[in-house]
Amino acid sequence: MTAFDLKAYVNDRRHQADEALAQALPEIDAAGGDPGRLKEGMRYAVLQGGKRMRPMITIAACEAAGGSVTNALPASCALEMIHAYSLVHDDLPAMDNDLERRGRPTVHVAFGHAQAILIGDALLTRAFEVLGRGAAGISGDRIAAAMTRLAHHAGIHGMVGGQALDIQHGQDIHALELLERVHALKTGALYAAGGAMGALCGGATEAQVRDLEAWGLKFGIAFQHADDILDDDQQALRPQALARVDQLVGECDGLAAQFGVRAEPLRALARWVADRAHAAAAGVKAD
Amino acid sequence: MTAFDLKAYVNDRRHQADEALAQALPEIDAAGGDPGRLKEGMRYAVLQGGKRMRPMITIAACEAAGGSVTNALPASCALEMIHAYSLVHDDLPAMDNDLERRGRPTVHVAFGHAQAILIGDALLTRAFEVLGRGAAGISGDRIAAAMTRLAHHAGIHGMVGGQALDIQHGQDIHALELLERVHALKTGALYAAGGAMGALCGGATEAQVRDLEAWGLKFGIAFQHADDILDDDQQALRPQALARVDQLVGECDGLAAQFGVRAEPLRALARWVADRAHAAAAGVKAD
Numbered sequence: 001m002t003a004f005d006l007k008a009y010v011n012d013r014r015h016q017a018d019e020a021l022a023q024a025l026p027e028i029d030a031a032g033g034d035p036g037r038l039k040e041g042m043r044y045a046v047l048q049g050g051k052r053m054r055p056m057i058t059i060a061a062c063e064a065a066g067g068s069v070t071n072a073l074p075a076s077c078a079l080e081m082i083h084a085y086s087l088v089h090d091d092l093p094a095m096d097n098d099l100e101r102r103g104r105p106t107v108h109v110a111f112g113h114a115q116a117i118l119i120g121d122a123l124l125t126r127a128f129e130v131l132g133r134g135a136a137g138i139s140g141d142r143i144a145a146a147m148t149r150l151a152h153h154a155g156i157h158g159m160v161g162g163q164a165l166d167i168q169h170g171q172d173i174h175a176l177e178l179l180e181r182v183h184a185l186k187t188g189a190l191y192a193a194g195g196a197m198g199a200l201c202g203g204a205t206e207a208q209v210r211d212l213e214a215w216g217l218k219f220g221i222a223f224q225h226a227d228d229i230l231d232d233d234q235q236a237l238r239p240q241a242l243a244r245v246d247q248l249v250g251e252c253d254g255l256a257a258q259f260g261v262r263a264e265p266l267r268a269l270a271r272w273v274a275d276r277a278h279a280a281a282a283g284v285k286a287d
Numbered sequence: 288m289t290a291f292d293l294k295a296y297v298n299d300r301r302h303q304a305d306e307a308l309a310q311a312l313p314e315i316d317a318a319g320g321d322p323g324r325l326k327e328g329m330r331y332a333v334l335q336g337g338k339r340m341r342p343m344i345t346i347a348a349c350e351a352a353g354g355s356v357t358n359a360l361p362a363s364c365a366l367e368m369i370h371a372y373s374l375v376h377d378d379l380p381a382m383d384n385d386l387e388r389r390g391r392p393t394v395h396v397a398f399g400h401a402q403a404i405l406i407g408d409a410l411l412t413r414a415f416e417v418l419g420r421g422a423a424g425i426s427g428d429r430i431a432a433a434m435t436r437l438a439h440h441a442g443i444h445g446m447v448g449g450q451a452l453d454i455q456h457g458q459d460i461h462a463l464e465l466l467e468r469v470h471a472l473k474t475g476a477l478y479a480a481g482g483a484m485g486a487l488c489g490g491a492t493e494a495q496v497r498d499l500e501a502w503g504l505k506f507g508i509a510f511q512h513a514d515d516i517l518d519d520d521q522q523a524l525r526p527q528a529l530a531r532v533d534q535l536v537g538e539c540d541g542l543a544a545q546f547g548v549r550a551e552p553l554r555a556l557a558r559w560v561a562d563r564a565h566a567a568a569a570g571v572k573a574d
Contacts, residue, residue, distance in 0.1 A: 026443050026444070035448065035451040035452040035454075035455045036451035036452075036454055036455050038443055038447065038448065038451045039443060042443065085408075086408075089404055089405075089408060092404065093381075094380075094400040094401045094404060095401050095404065113381040114381045114382050114454060115451070115454075117376055117379060117381060117382065117404070118376075118447050118450055118451055120408070121372075121373075121376060121407070121408075121411065121447050122442050122443040122447045122448075124408065124411055124412065125411065125438050125441050125442035125443075125447065126438065126442050126443065127438075128415045128434055128435075128437075128438040129434075129435055129438035129439050129442060131434075132431050132432070132434040132435030132438060133435055134431060139427060139428075140426060140427030140428030140429070140430060140431040140432075141426075141427030141428075142427070143427060143430075143431040143434075144419050144421060144427040144430040144431055144434070145419070145427075147415055147416075147418075147419040147430075147431070147434055148415075148416055148419030148420055150415075151412050151413065151414075151415040151416035151419060152416050154412050155409050155412035155413050155416060156313050156325055156326060156329065156409040156412075156413065157313070160325065160405050160408050160409045160412065161322065161325070161409075163405055164322040164323035164325045164402070164405055165322040165323075167322075167323055167401060167402075168322045168323050
């Protein structure tokens with residue numbers, strides 16, 4: 001048995017997601033122009049590299065369900081645009097007031113404050129347009145279901161709700177339970193949407209959609225715990241968080257088992273999160 | 288022949304839209320709580336009365352195509368939520384910095400600046416969740432198409448693009464052509480979405496969807512010209528704007544003719560806009 005080559009998988013899928021994103025964003029055409037440089041700002045906010053973890057999970061869930069990468073690309077682009085809009089708005093002066101992201105000026109610094117609000121709004125809206133157009137061969141019922149899952153997880157009962165909870169509690173989070181609730185909403189929800197949308201676009205049954213949605217949620221929480229450990233955040237909660245990563249990754253594997261060899265990418269991605277968390281906790285920088 | 292009773296029609300449909308909106312917005316339940324008062328803010332932003340013109344047009348287009356009010360309610364709610372989010376974000380300090388709307392504090396004044404950004408984001412997202420859930424008997428294909436039209440008209444090539452154009456030109460609009468481009472994007476686009484979505488939910492053919500979308504765009508531009516005349520804006524362009532209202536309303540009637548008696552509400556609404564513009568131009572306050 002050959003070991004699954006996660007690095008090759010990730011590079012290939014990321015490349016496809018990057019190409020699809022460049023196509024899915026509005027072109028800065030000479031005819032329509034670009035009032036307020038909003039189209040330029042949308043591209044700036046999204047096309048600045050990044051791991052493309054959310055598209056990756058969407059694609060891997062689609063493949064686990066028996067679909068192709070192509071089937072998953074519109075949903076993958078939609079999810080990454082939602083993620084990008086949330087960063088643009090979170091960086092605003094009234095929110096986190098961040099001036100740099102990945103070594104470049106944040107959108108409101110580069111394009112202006114009013115423009116950054118509109119660029120975020122435009123990205124959030126564009127996500128649903130891209131998803132609505134869908135991919136060849138995906139039924140309207142599945143697209144409508146994917147839209148509903150995406151909107152649910154991105155909204156008041158998901159990511160936006162998590163942002164509100166985070167603002168409410170600020171640095172005052174001293175219990176793993178509350179920390180996990182914030183992680184589940186702020187981070188987990190979009191991964192859950194990726195799992196559900198990938199499953200829907202891959203032709204999964206309703207039960208499989210629910211299982212891959214649950215897989216995404218658990219993966220997202222584990223991923224965020226691992227990030228906390230890497231960033232040296234939440235030090236008091238670290239041993240508990242590390243134990244939770246192992247538990248969540250185990251639950252992910254349980255949910256993925258039914259998909260057999262087609263879930264190899266999902267398994268490898270979950271394993272990578274666990275390895276990353278353990279290496280960070282041991283003070284070693286993981287790959 | 289009995290004259291169509293527009294007042295009774297508008298009161299009835301507005302009442303149904305108001306009830307549907309109250310149901311479509313998140314409940315402030317004891318269990319989930321309301322961190323940051325976001326759910327309260329979403330309800331505050333939407334449930335403050337208003338003419339519900341966009342739901343009205345969505346319902347009337349659906350009825351023209353042969354559908355029922357119930358068929359059109361999810362799309363109507365979605366459209367009104369998009370309109371409401373746009374007001375919340377437009378009122379922000381970085382945008383128009385408005386402190387009052389309809390005699391009440393704007394959302395950022397009542398709920399805080401960061402909260403207002405999130406409340407707008409949550410409303411925009413909720414719109415697609417409500418639309419995605421759809422109404423009984425509407426096919427997934429039609430829902431997906433409605434979502435695509437809504438996202439298109441609300442986004443960079445519609446309302447958000449219009450906002451950018453408006454910011455770019457500010458008070459410096461001295462030609463009817465540019466003024467109409469701003470009106471078409473900022474106001475007309477959402478009415479176009481209402482026409483298209485109503486048609487889709489009412490079972491219209493593709494050609495009818497395009498015609499009712501065009502009806503909505505023309506109606507929206509005429510409506511905004513009438514508003515300008517009422518508000519005493521753009522005085523230098525007034526005679527031209529009034530002539531354009533008549534022309535646009537005539538084009539609306541041409542597009543509605545194919546729907547016969549079922550388009551009576553659309554015709555009466557367009558006629559009301561024309562009457563309003565003429566009364567305002569003559570210095571008489573219309574009903």
